[in-house]
Amino acid sequence: MNKPRRGNRNLMRAMNRNLLLNIIRSQGPLSRTQLTELSGLSVGAVSQIVTDLIETQWVTEAGESDSTGGRRQVLLRLNPTAGYVVGLKLMENRAVCAVTDLEATVLSYLERSLPNRETPTAVAETLSQTVIHAVYEADIAREKVRGLGVGLAGVINSTAGIVHYSPFFHWQNVPLADILAQELSLPVYLENDVNTLTITEQLFGPGHGVANFAVLTIGRGIGLGVVINHQLYRGHKGGVGELGHITLLPDGPLCDCGKRGCLEALAADPAILRELRHALDNGTPSCLTSDTMLDGLTQAAEQGDELAQDLLKTSGHYLGLGLATMVNLFCPSLIIISGEGVTAGPHRLDPMLDALRAHAFNGLLEDVDILIKHADDQAWARGAAGLVVGKLFESPLLQSPQTP
Amino acid sequence: MNKPRRGNRNLMRAMNRNLLLNIIRSQGPLSRTQLTELSGLSVGAVSQIVTDLIETQWVTEAGESDSTGGRRQVLLRLNPTAGYVVGLKLMENRAVCAVTDLEATVLSYLERSLPNRETPTAVAETLSQTVIHAVYEADIAREKVRGLGVGLAGVINSTAGIVHYSPFFHWQNVPLADILAQELSLPVYLENDVNTLTITEQLFGPGHGVANFAVLTIGRGIGLGVVINHQLYRGHKGGVGELGHITLLPDGPLCDCGKRGCLEALAADPAILRELRHALDNGTPSCLTSDTMLDGLTQAAEQGDELAQDLLKTSGHYLGLGLATMVNLFCPSLIIISGEGVTAGPHRLDPMLDALRAHAFNGLLEDVDILIKHADDQAWARGAAGLVVGKLFESPLLQSPQTP
DNA sequence: TCACTTTTATCATTTAGTGAAATAAGTTAA
DNA sequence: TTAACTTATTTCACTAAATGATAAAAGTGA
Incomplete structure (x- = not known):
């Protein structure tokens, strides 16, 4: 039961216009005939709406395809200079x-x-x-x-x-x-x-057409974006999924938010560096120094430094625990793991995936795609x-x- | 961005018919004029659709309201014998x-x-x-x-x-x-x-018209139902929110699902009874016996039995912890707490609410209604x-x- | 060149919503 | 009691969008 809504001709037209526009946008260059098939609209309606889309410059005709024994179809694509x-x-x-x-x-x-x-x-x-x-x-x-x-x-x-x-x-x-x-x-x-x-x-990436998926970002903080029923979920008053602030260890380290043992305080980048300094203060042997940043730590882990490996493993473990909680509650069919923290590589991500599998409810991870996708500043x-x-x-x- | 959909006259009519039907259903007896105001439809459309609804027996005319200086309005209501x-x-x-x-x-x-x-x-x-x-x-x-x-x-x-x-x-x-x-x-x-x-x-209770809300049930298990954007969320392949199986204590007691430290294994009714038997085996003084059920335990707690109070408190505490995680991820604007377990009363529910407040992210609980609502078999x-x-x-x- | 195919445009038809006007059914004050 | 006014509901001409058939356009191949 969605919130019922009034319908009229304008809405109908807008829906169909939007439908065609989105098909053209996402399925590349298409002919009017293909549009009728994909949209389910009649040829007349497609013709009319496409004319309108071309007049308003949203769409342009872009060449013709080969003939299959009759008139060649004119291909339509999003006008690259439309906006x-x-x-x-x-x-x-x-x-x-x-x-x-x-x-x-x-x-x-x-x-x-x-x-x-x-x-x-x-x-x-x-x-x-x-x-x-x-x-x-x-x-x-x-x-x-x-x-x-x-x-x-x-x-x-x-x-x-x-x-x-x-x-x-x-x-x-x-x-x-x-x-x-x-x-x-x-x-x-x-x-x-x-x-x-x-x-x-959702628009341009692997989330396209997926009804329920989640994006986890790892970095300075832990972020979560959720699409449910093809729609971004924003929660009450824009309070989005605060995965970073679920409590994993009630007696754990203090978090910026004032609580203790939040996922973010256990597994985000600053937490790793904090634990690094702790370990060095306690005399743990390592080639790292107290002003190493995450990149250096990752390199050290790849070169076999045990402390670095341990730190990344712990972070990954907690991330997986948090992720499992998210999966248990949201049950998405796709999880995209992104953010700068992904660069820390398998030393962090493998323990994460292990913990995720260990703590997700039976069968909930079947048929779930998990993608690792780095996001730099430009992304x-x-x-x-x-x-x-x-x-x-x-x-x-x-x-x-x-x-x- | 919802999945775009094709529109035509049939859909338009169906939408408006559904709109009127839902207004009548949820806002009690109404006149046609009130319907035009509430729906935004024109008087003509309302007249036509209502005629149809009456012909198909979904709606009946039920008396007239008092005049406000003109023709009395004919009240419409859902036909109680429509189905x-x-x-x-x-x-x-x-x-x-x-x-x-x-x-x-x-x-x-x-x-x-x-x-x-x-x-x-x-x-x-x-x-x-x-x-x-x-x-x-x-x-x-x-x-x-x-x-x-x-x-x-x-x-x-x-x-x-x-x-x-x-x-x-x-x-x-x-x-x-x-x-x-x-x-x-x-x-x-x-x-x-x-x-x-x-x-x-959502249809008949406090969830009516609320875009995002959650129903928590406490009993033999811990259940969660979630409405997002006015729509029940079912998750991938019907795997609903398995709040009962989020991991709270990785080394905790074994759960039916095979994992350790699930919320359900810590806080559901069987967990309380299990802990009761543990405590009795260890010689904790109490008026309870090993075959006490939850009702007896609740009574004992009300009569001041410390063990009973402790057991309920622990259960409530974990429930609140799980609830806080749910709130951090879903951010509903209404939480309905239901199920048979609610009868355990304040000894269980107060610690739950305390833990919820303590572990929910800053401000996320502001303007959130929490309702305790017992659900018996008939419910x-x-x-x-x-x-x-x-x-x-x-x-x-x-x-x-x-x-x- | 002709028969056939495929694509696209055009046009009459249908029909749901719109808004104005007509009708119905009251109230109120003289 | 009646005229003037209110309010509710129906009716009706109008509009516009989808539909589906038909026409036109543009190609292929024998």
Whole structure:
């Protein structure tokens, strides 16, 4: 039982238009005839809607296919220059920005350091300039930019475009989307960073067409994005799946959130480095030093350093435990494991998968695909851009729940 | 982004018909004018659809309201005799059965013991007789029975109507829905028992209109039903939220599922009784005996028995820990705590709520309603009946995903 | 060149929602 | 009691979108 909704001709047209647009977008160049088959619409309707899509420049005719004994079919594809989108990913002290076309191909990419502890307005100004610069570098007409997607860690109200809580900026209830929208005169969509990655995996990645899947990101924090019934799940008031803060060890180390033994405090990158320093203080022999970063630790593990291996193994084990809990509750059919922390490699990921298998409920992991997929800075920026693409191709059933 | 769907006039009509029907069902008797306001449809459309609903007997005119200075409005309500549904809840060695009308008012209710370890066919025969008997007792025409809903613990493929795994019957891949449907010549819907309760809370209980909520059941096992975006979530292959089998203590007691330290093995009713026997064996002073059941234990706790209080407290604590994990991942805006285990009262529930508050992520519990709601056998049977009502009033957007 | 195929456009038909106007059925004040 | 006003519901002309048949376009092959 979904929330019932009123139907009228406009909605019907919008649904079918959206249907065709999404088929063309995801299934590559297609003829009108193929569209009728794939959509189930009549030839008349397809003809009419396609004419409209071509007039409004969303779609272009792109060559013809070979004849199969009759008239050649004219291929239709998404107009690559129909529009462009900008994605911005905010991190602790810098931002990365990407301009992409509607197929998420990156046209320009740049990084910018963010002044520390600035006011939201000051940060917003820096961000605006970054966006303008990136659009300039992409060499596209500004009018064709359809929107800006912003991803950052924290609790975000994506509907209102408000940052409820950000661990980096220590903001509270900042209407960042509105501020940026005013400065740039663009639609701005704000979203938790893991969610942007999740949406982009749904649109362009292995998550396409998968009804239920989850994206786990490992890095400074532990993030979780969840798609349920083909729809990103945001939870009550934008409080997304806080997998990083489930309690695994009630007496464990203190977490940033104030509780003890959270997954994040046991298994995220800072936890590994904290345990490294503990071990060195206790005189554990190792080639590592107290200012080794995760990359160095990974290298050391590959070269046989036992401490490094142990640290990664422990982190992986807890990650697997948390992942098993997630699987027991959500039962996704696909799990994408991503983030910078993936680079730590098998020394971390193998124990994770072992623990996952050991603690997931009987049979729940059967037919579940698990993908390891590294996400660098550019992938995060591209993810934020994908957020806008997602809005552009979103089903009208989800948009503007008008009267009822 | 939902899976895009084709729209046509039939769908439009079905959507609006369903919209009106659901408004009438849930908002009580209403006039046509009120319907136009609540639905957003035009007066003409409402008039036409209501005429159709009356012709097809779904709705009846039920008196008039007072005049507010003009023509009196004719009130419309769900036709109470439009149809009836039957619900069946299967337990370890018995089944309970309820016949209700479309508003989930119970018309007849009966219990029946189930012969142990029988074949599915034998069990199905007993169930069919029970259903026929219950319908007879409800004194309704058999043709007006719209379907049978069956709820039982285990992993159920509700789409195919197959019991994948049942902890009680030790069946595997039994097409119970088909067997019963043949015997009774009725549509039969099979579903995990917690899910039936969840659907009924959504239709007739506090879950009505709530986009995201969860139902936790405490009893012999720990169950979880989840509604996300107004839709029951079933997970991949019907593997529902196995909250009972998340690992809380990796070295904890052995669970039925073969793993150690599952929530169910720590906090469900059998776990309490197991710990009771442990404690008695160790000579802990108490007025309890080794064959005390949960009711006796609860009474003892109320009368000040320390062991009983401790046992309930420990169970509650683990329940709260598991609940906090669930909240961190799902972030529902409403939690309904139900099942027979609720009768254990504050000695169990207060520690549960304490642990929940202590381990839920900052602020995630704000504005979250928590309801304690006892569910006895009849409530479970009514829940199974509600499953059918849910099907009858389900949005056409969810039904028959035809071609696309 | 003709017969056949395949693709795409066009057009009459159907039908559900829309909104205005008509009808029905009240109330209220003179 | 009647006229004026209110409110509820039905009716009806209108519109627009999907449908399905038919026509037109554009190819192949003997």
